[in-house]
Amino acid sequence: MREDMAKTYSPKDFEERIYKYWEENDYFRAEVDEEKEPYTIMMPPPNVTGNLHMGHALNNTMQDILIRWKRMEGYSALWVPGTDHASISTEAKVVGKIEAEGKTKYELGREKFLEEAWDWTEKYGGNIRNQLRKLGISCDWSRERFTLDEGLSSAVEEVFIRLYEKGLIYRGDRIINWCPSCGTAISDAEVEHEESQGNLWHIKYPVKDSDEYIVIATTRPETMLGDLAVAVHPEDERYKNLIGKMLILPLANREIPVVADEYVEMEFGTGAVKITPSHDPNDFEVGARHNLGQLKVMNDEGYINNQGGKYAGLERYEARKQIVKDLEDEGYLVEIKEHLHNVGHCERCSTVVEPIISKQWFVSMKSLAEPAIKAYKEGEVKFVPDRFGKIYMHWLENIKDWCISRQLWWGHRLPVYYCQDCNEVIVSREKVEKCTKCESSNIIQDPDTLDTWFSSALWPFSTLGWPEKTEELEYFYPTNVLITGYDIIFFWIVRMVFSGIEQMGEVPFKDVLINGLVRDSQGRKMSKSLGNGIDPLELIDEYGADALRFMLVTGNTPGNDMRFHVERVESSRNFANKLWNASRFVLMNLENLSNKELNRSLLREEDKWIISRANSVIKEVTENLSKYELGIAAQKIYDFTWNEYCDWYIEIVKPRLYGEEGEDKDIARNVLLMVLKDILKLLHPFMPYITEEIWRHLPSIDKSLIVESWPVYSEENNYKDSEKSLEFVMECIKNIRNIRSEMNVVPSKKATVIFVSNDSNIKEILSKTETYFTTLASASAIEIRDNKEGIGEDAMSAVVTNCEIFLPLEELVDIEKEIERLEKEKQKLEGELKRVRGKLSNEGFISKAPQKVVDEEKEKEAKYQQMMEKVLERLNSLKK
Incomplete structure (x- = not known):
């Protein structure tokens, strides 16, 4: 005999128990099954040492809704979970721990440092897994992957070698983002741009053997030590006579040419731009076009090097102060203007990033980008909403070579070896002991590791066993949909697309569903600095996971940010409570219910109506889900459950339920149960815990709701007249x-x-x-x-x-009494109107009172006037 449902809805009483039950029964496990159609989602891997935040909660709820729906539809639905090793973030934390113990990572050595990093990962990694479990996500934990797993590491090495052998990976000197504090190159994704109040220094560059000069403007005076030219637009009449002439670089007293280049915007600033090829990405390109060469004047720690003359040894900002002072003293400084501009900071340590030339490993991107562009144009990859495809295309059409090496120890080490005797570069799957050219044993491996995005770009196929030809890879690839934020379209999505096409011969996913950010109630991005972050775990503890999930998805549209209001979580919990109480009411009225087939000829109008409405909702919700309209689907289920099933149908059939036993009563009870089952099935992907808990209390249930069949629209249940x-x-x-x-x-x-x-x-x-x-x-x-x-x-x-x-x-x-009551109401309103109008006609009040107070009085007048009109209307109708 089934136990009775608890009287009150208390998610703490069953959420943990139900999740354990699902896991113990392997309900999340997806198998290769040729009799089923595969449906695959790859979880965007969070940082292994990270914690669940609202962005994770939204993103994973959306994935879980789709995977639970497809599982119920009969697909072999695989959702692969995993975590990312997060090179810079993890290394920074481990370095901090080591330094707190009075050591440096270099004193420890690479091997011992990596031992510390693995210990750190094992100690602090895994939190997010358990936190995701609390959210109720039904991913296949048996297939969980970590980007430093042995299998994934071999995939990373294999891709590096294949691209190198095709000539698509090379080593060279190019401009990269450099963090002086972390001591490594970083990707664009790891640079946070913050609007900052700075200065624009206007400096005279004298023309050699002349009284003329050119004025340039710069936000980084310290880089002028590395200037190799000044560029002007070839059509700029102001400077045409100076093109080809030499300038004297202030303070350095070097000669540098005036070059003509269309990169320069004549209307911007003075129309003349200092060219520092080693310290600016645009200047690097100009320098290459004019064969200017390179002059690096800053070292990796952010100090001026020995190319900086008397400023050598100064930290970059100390050098800036001294250079500005000397420019002023020597008469080169024309003016200083305040200037608001975006300054790139390292997202890990907040240090200002330095664009600098560096010898790094790069991926040549043009030939890889072309098939990724073609895939989008031909509809092989679709974005939801489609507008985000423009970002994808813009980045691919303007793509630059990708810096993939990082000066870190935690990560995938480059499979590159250097002969110290003949300088041969050897890329190998096996550890190199002897030089392939001179047979020297004096070999060292490149100390650098690969950009984390390099390994995560392989995620859709490396997690399925590639480069081995596994049956999982054959069956589950390509995946169906990727759900991720718009902020990493070019850092991750694009790289997965071209990597999938290059290695697998087809795109890694068919659809890209973009979710927005969860902002605070004022519309601000949640951040530690603002202290406005919301902990999903605290909300789950107070309201239950179902309420949080339902709040996140209702009112949410693809690609758009949403604002968090705790009142919306409370509203979702109220909905769960409504469903709980309605289900209890239905169950209390099912005693001695016969299980015979529903006699449709005896259905009343209300029975046909609710069956037909449920049928329509099934069709609409299924269509919404297929279009990724998760918020619309959730709202339809909410409206049907609360407004139609609970507030109308249950109330309509109560007299039948409370009446004598008989077929009419049985029909009402069977319809109540039938529609409740459909509601629970439709709602399960959104609110899995409460629906599963209610489901197990229903009569004649032989399997868990998570593996029940999704309800299907039927013409038989279509009663439009009713x-x-x-x-x-x-x-x-x-x-x-x-x-x-x-x-x-x-x-x-x-x-x-x-x-x-x-x-x-x-x-x-x-x-x-x-x-x-x-x-x-x-x-x-x-x-x-x-x-x-x-x-x-x-x-x-x-x-x-x-x-x-x-x-x-x-x-x-009683009409006389009602007239008497309304007369009193009229007198009261006359008094209120007289008082408020007296205030508003008082010029002293209007001129001295704050505008807010005046506005409040005007609102009161309007409200009282409206109430008076209604009272007068009622009085007139009663006195006729």
Whole structure:
């Protein structure tokens, strides 16, 4: 015998138990099954040492909704979870731990440092896994992957070697983002741009052997030590006569040429730009076009090197101060203007990033980008919403070579070896002991590791066993949809697409569903600095995982940011509570229920209506999910459950439930149960815990809801005429309730309701639904008439489609007492209006009071006036 449902909804009582039950029964496990169609999602891997934040909660809830839906639809639905080793972040934390112990990573050595890093990862990694479990996500934990797993590491090495052998990976000197604090190159994704108030220094560059000079403007005066030219636009009349001439670089006293280049914007600044090829990505390109060479004047720690003359050894900002002072002292400084600009900071340590030339490993991107562009143009990869495809295309069409080496120890080490005797470079799958050219044993391996994005770019296929030809890879690749944020379209999505095409011959996913950010109630991005972050675990603890999940998805549209309001979580919990109580009510009325097939010939209008409405909702929700309209689907289930099933159908059938045993009662109970099952199935992907808990209390249940079949639209359950009939009745009931509410009639006071209509169809509907009005509209009886004859003038009325409704007032209120009450209300409102109008006509009040106070008084006047009009209207109708 099944135990009774708890009287009150308390998610803490069952969420953990249910999740354990799902895991113990392997319900999340997906197998290669040729009789089923595969459906695959790859979880964007969070940092292994990270914690669950609201972005994770939204992103994983969306994935879980789709995977649970497809599992119920009968697919072999695989959701692969995993974590990322997060090179820079993890290394920074481990370095901090080592330094706190009075050592450096170099004193420790690479091998010992990596031992520390693995210990750190094992100690602090895994938190997010358990936190995701609390959220209720149903990924296949048996297939969990970590980007430093042995299998994934071999995949990374294999891709590096294949690209190198094709000539697509090379080593060279190019401009990269450099963090002086972390001591490594970093990707664009790891640079956070912050708007900062700085200065624009205008400096004279004298023309050699002349009194003329060119004025340039710079935000980084310290880099002028590395200037190799000044560029002007070839069509700029101001400088045409100076093109080809030499300038004297202030402070350094070096000669540098004036070059003509269309990169320069004539209208911007002075129209002349200092060219520092080793310290600016755009200058690097200009320098290459004009064969200027390179001059690096800063070292990796952010200090001026020995190329900087007397400034050598100064930290970059100390050098800036000294250079500005010397420029002023020597008469080169024209002016200093305040300048608001975006400054790149390392996201890990907040140090200002330095663009600098560096010898690094790069991926040549042009030939890899072309098939990724083609895949989008031909519809092989689709974005939801489509507007994000423009970002994808813009980045690919303007792509630059990708710096993949990092000066870190935690990560995938480059499979590159250098002969110290003949300088041969050897890329190998095996450890190199002897030089392939000179046979020297004096070999060292490149100390650098690969950019984390290099390994995560392989995620859709490396997690399935590539480069081995596994049956999982054959069956589950390509995946169906990737769900991720818009902020990493070019850092991750693009790289997965070209990597998938290059290594697998086809795109890694068909659809890219973009989720927005979860912002605070003021629309600000959640951050540690603002202290406005919301901990999802605290919300789960207070409201339950289902409430958090439902809040995140309702009102959410693909690609758009959403604001967090705790009131919305409370609203979702109220919905869960409504469902719980309604389910308990249904279960309490199912005792001795017969299981025989529903006799459709005995269905009443309300039964057909709710069956038909459920049928329509099934169709609409399924269509919404197929279009990734998760928020719309959730809202439809909410509206149907609360408004139609709970507030209307349950209330309509109560007299049948409380009546004598018989077939009519059984039909009502069977319909209640049938529709409740559909509701639980539809709602399960969104609110898995409460639906599973209710499901297990239903009679004649033989399997868990998580593996139940998704409800399917059926023409047999299509009763459109009944839907129209009930919609008309509900419209009538709402109007009757409004009249009674306006007249302050208590629910216990009943009266005859008169309907006037010449429409035979409406008359038939009303004659069959009288009990609805006695049950839900406090009617003592209903009368159906052809005309208004005999209806008193004091009757309150409402108009609905092809019908008028009348409520005789004498049956509802004592007219004399009601007039007396309204007269008192009128006097009270006259007093309030006199008071507020007195204030608003007082010029002293208007001129001295704060605008907010004045506005409040105006609002009061409008409110009292509106109330007065209603009172006068009622009085007039009663005094006729």
